[in-house]
Amino acid sequence: MPKGIFHVPNAVNEPVKSYAPNTPERKAVLDAYKTMWNSKIDVPLYIGSEEIKTGNTKNMTAPHDHKHVVGTYHLAEKSHVEKAIANALEARKAWSSTPWEQRAAIFLKAAELVAGPYRARINAATMVGQSKNVHQAEIDAACEFIDFLRFNVEYMTQIYDDQPNSDQTMWNRVEYRPLEGFVYAITPFNFTAIAGNLPASAAMMGNVVVWKPSDSQVFSAKIIIDIFKEAGVPDGVINVVFGDAQMITDTVLESRDFAGIHFTGSTHVFKDVWGKIGTKISHYKTYPRIVGETGGKDFIIAHPSANAKQVSTGIVRGAFEFQGQKCSAASRAYIPQSLWGDVKEQIITDVKSMKMGSPEDLGNFVTAVIHEGSFDKLASYIDQAKNDADAEIIVGGNYDKSVGYFVEPTVIVTTNPKYKTMETELFGPVMTIYVYEDAKWAETLKLVDETSEYALTGAIFSKDRYAVAEATKALENSAGNFYINDKPTGAVVGMQPFGGARASGTNDKAGSALNLLRWVSPRTIKETFITPVDYRYPFLGE
Numbered sequence: 001m002p003k004g005i006f007h008v009p010n011a012v013n014e015p016v017k018s019y020a021p022n023t024p025e026r027k028a029v030l031d032a033y034k035t036m037w038n039s040k041i042d043v044p045l046y047i048g049s050e051e052i053k054t055g056n057t058k059n060m061t062a063p064h065d066h067k068h069v070v071g072t073y074h075l076a077e078k079s080h081v082e083k084a085i086a087n088a089l090e091a092r093k094a095w096s097s098t099p100w101e102q103r104a105a106i107f108l109k110a111a112e113l114v115a116g117p118y119r120a121r122i123n124a125a126t127m128v129g130q131s132k133n134v135h136q137a138e139i140d141a142a143c144e145f146i147d148f149l150r151f152n153v154e155y156m157t158q159i160y161d162d163q164p165n166s167d168q169t170m171w172n173r174v175e176y177r178p179l180e181g182f183v184y185a186i187t188p189f190n191f192t193a194i195a196g197n198l199p200a201s202a203a204m205m206g207n208v209v210v211w212k213p214s215d216s217q218v219f220s221a222k223i224i225i226d227i228f229k230e231a232g233v234p235d236g237v238i239n240v241v242f243g244d245a246q247m248i249t250d251t252v253l254e255s256r257d258f259a260g261i262h263f264t265g266s267t268h269v270f271k272d273v274w275g276k277i278g279t280k281i282s283h284y285k286t287y288p289r290i291v292g293e294t295g296g297k298d299f300i301i302a303h304p305s306a307n308a309k310q311v312s313t314g315i316v317r318g319a320f321e322f323q324g325q326k327c328s329a330a331s332r333a334y335i336p337q338s339l340w341g342d343v344k345e346q347i348i349t350d351v352k353s354m355k356m357g358s359p360e361d362l363g364n365f366v367t368a369v370i371h372e373g374s375f376d377k378l379a380s381y382i383d384q385a386k387n388d389a390d391a392e393i394i395v396g397g398n399y400d401k402s403v404g405y406f407v408e409p410t411v412i413v414t415t416n417p418k419y420k421t422m423e424t425e426l427f428g429p430v431m432t433i434y435v436y437e438d439a440k441w442a443e444t445l446k447l448v449d450e451t452s453e454y455a456l457t458g459a460i461f462s463k464d465r466y467a468v469a470e471a472t473k474a475l476e477n478s479a480g481n482f483y484i485n486d487k488p489t490g491a492v493v494g495m496q497p498f499g500g501a502r503a504s505g506t507n508d509k510a511g512s513a514l515n516l517l518r519w520v521s522p523r524t525i526k527e528t529f530i531t532p533v534d535y536r537y538p539f540l541g542e
C-alpha cells in the first residue's frame with residue numbers, strides 16, 4: 001500500500017504538430033502510412049491473456065480505396081463474449097484493489113507512448129482506416145487521445161481528494177470504489193481518441209471492461225490495444241471483441257454482473273440499448289450506469305452584426321472537416337439576408353478550392369466518407385435536394401464511389417426552415433442554410449431551438465454583445481457545447497468539456513471529472529474515536 005500522498009504530473013494539452021513540408025513528423029507519418037498500406041494485418045479478439053483467432057473474418061479496407069484490403073479481423077461468437085466477461089470478472093479481483101497510483105502510472109505511460117513512439121502509427125492507421133487527413137488524424141488520434149489519458153489521471157486524483165468534513169471525535173472518509181461488476185464500452189468509428197478513452201476511463205477508475213469497437217475502426221483500434229499492452233494494462237482488464245453488435249450487446253446484457261455502459265454512437269442505437277437494459281433491470285446486481293454521447297444536428301446562427309468572412313469560414317471548417325463526420329459538425333446554418341450575399345460568395349469560393357482525394361496526399365482537405373451505407377444515404381439526400389422545389393444546391397452535389405466513397409462538400413440552401421436536412425443528422429459533408437429576414441432575429445433563435453431533437457453543439461457569430469447575451473439565453477438548452485464567434489467543432493479536453501443533452505446524450509462530458517464519477521460507487525466510512533457505552537442522553541441522568 002502507498003506510503004505517501006502522491007501528486008500526479010500536472011496535465012498539459014499535447015501540442016498539435018504541423019506536418020509542414022520537411023518536418024520529421026511528416027516523413028514519419030508518410031512512412032508509416034506506406035508500410036501499413038503495403039502489408040496486411042490480422043487482428044484477433046483479445047480476451048484475458050489470449051489472442052483468439054476465430055477463423056470467421058472480415059476484411060478491413062480503406063474508405064478512399066475500398067478495394068484495397070489492409071487486413072482482416074476476427075469475429076466473436078456468443079461464447080467469446082461470455083469468455084470476455086468471465087475474464088474481466090476474474091481480472092477484477094486484482095485490478096479493483098490495485099493502488100490508484102499504479103493505475104495512474106499505466107495510463108500516463110500510455111499517453112507518452114502515443115505522444116512518442118506510436119504517434120506516427122496511430123495517426124497513419126487513422127488515415128488509412130478512417131480516411132482522416134493528417135491534421136484531423138493528429139488532433140484526434142494523437143492529441144485528443146493523449147489529453148484524455150493525461151487529464152483523466154488528474155481528474156481521478158481530484159475525485160479521490162474530494163473528502164467530507166470530520167471533527168475531533170470522528171474521521172469521515174469516502175472511498176471511490178469501482179463498480180461492482182464490469183463495464184461495457186461501445187465505441188464509434190469517427191474518433192480514435194473516443195475509442196481509446198471509453199474503455200480507458202472506466203479502467204482507470206479500477207473497473208474491468210469488455211470493449212466492442214466499431215467495425216469501421218478496427219484498424220486503428222489495433223494500435224490502441226498495442227499501446228495499452230505496452231503501457232502495462234494487465235490481461236483481462238480491457239477485453240476486446242469484434243463482430244455482430246447486436247449479438248455482442250445482447251450477450252453482455254444477459255450478465256447479472258453488467259454494471260455500466262460507456263457508449264458513443266448514434267441516438268437510435270443508444271435508445272435501443274437503454275430500452276433493453278430497462279427491460280432487464282431486476283436481473284442486475286446493481287443499477288447499471290448508462291452513459292451515452294450520441295448524435296447532433298449542430299447549428300451556426302449569424303447575427304446581422306457578424307463578420308461575413310468569419311461566418312463563412314466557421315461554416316466551411318465546421319461542416320466539412322473530416323467530411324462532416326463529427327458529432328459536433330455544423331450541418332444547419334441561419335444567415336441574415338443582409339449578410340447572405342457575402343457569406344454565399346465566400347463559401348462557394350472556399351468549397352471550390354478544397355482538394356478531395358486520398359489522405360496520403362497531404363494537400364487534400366477532403367477525403368472519403370466512412371462506408372458504402374453512409375455514401376448511399378448522403379447521395380440519396382443530395383438527389384432529393386436536387387428535385388425539391390424548396391431546396392437548391394449552391395455548391396457541390398456530386399459523388400462517386402467507383403474508387404473510394406467520395407462525396408463533394410455540398411451546400412443546400414432552403415426556403416423551408418424545417419426542410420429534412422435542417423432536422424436530420426446525415427453525418428457527412430452536407431450543410432443546409434436557411435436565410436432569414438434581419439428583423440426576425442428573435443423568431444429565428446426560437447426556430448434554432450425548436451427545429452431538431454438534438455442539443456449537442458451550436459455557435460453564434462455576432463459583434464453585438466446584446467445579441468450574444470440574448471442568444472446565449474434563448475439557446476441555453478439547444479447545445480451542450482455553445483460557441484461564441486467560433487465554429488462548433490474542435491472541443492479540447494481540459495478546455496471545453498464535451499457532450500450534449502436532449503437526444504444527443506446523457507451529457508456526462510467526456511474527458512472531465514463528471515464522466516469519471518459515473519465509473520465509481522462511493523462508500524462513506526465513519527470512524528468514531530471514543531465509542532459511547534451508555535444509551536442515555538446526558539440530561540436523562542440528572
Ligand SMILES: NC(=O)c1ccc[n+]([C@@H]2O[C@H](COP(=O)([O-])OP(=O)(O)OC[C@H]3O[C@@H](n4cnc5c(N)ncnc54)[C@H](O)[C@@H]3O)[C@@H](O)[C@H]2O)c1
Binds near residue numbers: 265294425
Ligand atoms: N456525442 C458525441 O460525443 C459523439 C461522438 C462521436 C460520434 N457520435 C455519434 O456517433 C454516430 C457516428 O458513429 P457510428 O456511425 O460509429 O455510430 P453507430 O451508432 O452506427 O455505431 C456506434 C457503435 O455502436 C455499435 N452498434 C451498432 N448497432 C448496434 C446495436 N444494435 N446494438 C449495440 N451496438 C450497436 C456499432 O457497432 C459501433 O460500435 C453519429 O450519430 C455521431 O453523432 C457522437
Ligand SMILES: N[C@@H](CCC=O)C(=O)O
Binds near residue numbers: 190326329488
Ligand atoms: N470532440 C469533437 C467531437 C467528437 C464527436 O464526434 C469536437 O468537438 O469536434
